[in-house]
Amino acid sequence: MEIVRHLAAYVAAAREGPLTAELREAACRSVLDLVTAAAAGIAAPGPRAARRVAPALMAGGALPIWFAGQGSGLAGAVWCNAAAAAALDLDDGHRIARGHPGAAIIPAALAAAQDVDATTEELLQAIVVGYEVGVAVGAARRFYANTGMWSGYGVVAAIGFLKRTPEEILAQAFAIAGIGAPNQLHAGAGPAFRAQEGSDVKEGIPWSGVTAVGALLLAEAGQTGPLRLLDDGEHFRLDGLVDGLGRQGYVARSYIKFHACCRHVHAPAEALLRLVAEHGIAPHGIDAIEVATYSGALRLANRPRPQGFTDIQFSIPYCLGLLACDGPDALMPLMETAVNRPEVVALAEKVSLSLDPELEARFPAETLSRVTIRAGGQSFISPVTAPRGEASDPPSWADLEAKLEQACRFVATPEQRRQLLAALRRLRAGEHAPLLDTLGTMRLSPA
Template identity: 30%
Template sequence: MNTATNSTLWQIAQQARSMSGAHIPESVRQQARLCILDTIGCILAGSRTEEAQLVLACEPESGDQTATVFGASYRRGLRAAMRINGYLGDVLELNDLIGGHASIGNVSAALALGESLETSGARLLEAVVRGIEVTTRVYESVYPSLRRYTEAGLVPVGIPASFGSAVAAAHLLSLDEEKTLHAMAIAGSLAGWCPAEVIFGHGGSVKPMLFGAQPADAGVTAAQYAKAGMTGPVNLLDSKVGYFATASTDGSFDAAAWNNRWALEQPRRKLHACCGYLHSAADALGKLRLRTGAALQDSRVEVRVPTYVADVVSKDRLPDSPNDARFHLQYCLALVACGADVILPEHSIALADQLQRPEVLAAMQRITVLPDSGLTHYHQCSIAVTDASGQTKVQPGTAPRGSPQEPLGDSEVVAKFHALADPVLGRPRAELFAQQALSLEAVDNVHTWIALLRT
């Protein structure tokens, strides 16, 4: 069988298979533990939203009940549990930004499959490391030269995470290197294309399926197909009609650049419950509000962001749904101007109440968003605030809280988990779960550990 050893998929698969045992530094392992904990907190919080009832109603009991639905009293079949948990973890837009949104798909896939196989905590952790690292390698191959959403309409999250979830599943299923390669190729073939309109436009309530549920499902299904002998297009990334050419203008994978480099050592985590494209501007405006010592709802605010960011999150209308609110730059900045230090889940869940606040509506009218071609990363922005006297203050944004330049500490990630998980599990059980998550290699069978997430 031709393994296409010169293909990008093969190179990435080879790198992934080396990620085991002592080859994974403790710093990487710790960040992976935190990714698991953070993602589960997001899923638990999502289980208490109205959207949760939609996905639960569409995934009734059927077949073997082998995997836990987090925050619920029951289990579902493997694929149903992955889809439910993947959806719930993305509802509130609090899941991390490593490799796009690598953790939500990879963690949902690995935990459901690991539970059904009764795998060890050590093997589960290695699967998550492999999945997140592979996702990031694919994501970073296209992101620097990503086509504008107005040109391709393709958001680079679901497809990279599908490759990663396939690698995570392949590890848990003990697939050899050739079957791991084909699991990746099949996953990329099955992956959803993440249409930009669903995520940034009038996407309804289906959007959380795209970042977590679909990649998890595609990855595990692909690994099972590969285990049975199915093969896939091993040049799917670098073919002239492949993913790199479709999603970007100059996409390529530099294997040497990843020697001794780990994506997990530069985590991007979320403090704000909104799209990552909004975080830098929200933090920069918050700093200006602190500098002035007063709310800014009566000031004029000019926001400069990268052109591709302005294309999709600058909106000249009110948000029309909780999901739309999480991707609405003017709305989220108006909340900050009116005193919010952090965009909270309640700001979108209770959108109707927020839109009854006259100061929020007034602040939105005074915010102008300008595309700036000189800004190239979504963590870059510039905020200029002009008060009633005509005095202007400027605040650049380069590193929001949670970014690699301004990372959340371990204790802050754990505190975020408790803020999300305690209302669902209760503090004692949440503490026990977190303790075991942070020493995951000591867990002999993840089935017992995951059972703590049932209510």
């Protein structure tokens, strides 16, 4: 049986069993974190463009474009809300898939749940199922490609679960989504590809949601896809791709971000902040910053003079300059006022990056860095540092609420943040209607 048929059978079977308490809590935490990222990113350039274009490109509808007071059809809502969620690189990520499932899957699940009038438990289970399928496919590939190449599988799974799509149609939808996904190979890793630069396309995550919605609708209308798309041992590790579905609990194994930038920036950011705090190092006294790291971090563009707002998120030198100048809140959230600051550029140009064989051997299972700051004739060396929010040391619900308060303080009033947190707590208590209402009626704008 083709792998896409196995995926479809798993989605259908998942409707028969209740969620465990652990997975239910993990799904609620994922929603809290994703809504935080979307609210914080509502005014960024990428989401602004998506909201302007959606009425012309997508059919109209009443599903909410979050925090904007606009409505759209299913594809338009998924596109705009995923764009906001991915805009600041504050959304969750998954180590084994090397990408970002939540920004694609959760907007799709929330929109589809509203579209079909699903129960709260069905919504949360759809999120769990979407992560299980999307991460499984992402983790099975033998090559690196950005999230949009595989996240559509998770979107099809989540929406198909909620719509109770028959298995045969769901299998065709997976095949169509796989072949129609954004082609991300040009942005991949290795010597054949250029360094990854920042752009508002965001790994094709928002558009992968559109193609996945389209794939499901096309399959329902009778279109077929290449069912053996995933049955290719040259490109996918077939052993284990489907055997563990439903037992992996991928939704509970994501990492959480506490800086608005690519995950490869986080370990050096934490190491630098620790050194600055421990030794009282002033930015004007820094002579050099040396970052020992792994190959994934070196594949970023890492421009000391980023080419615009989003490119900052993919520059270790510039992010470290911002943190040295402005302190630990500089990237929580990232603001457009951070662009083209001379004092930050001056520090960024003092940053050097090098490959450390020991840290490379632990990548991609771990993303570690060591930072040396040279100042006033002295050298201050950090220990090998991991980023905050790893799945091995997950943040608490209170930590995630604090993240929302901090990340959204420039776009939401204290009362709006209180209302949003109250709605998210209601979801955790078993009632998702207040959250859908809040997402659709609350209007956010930068201060």
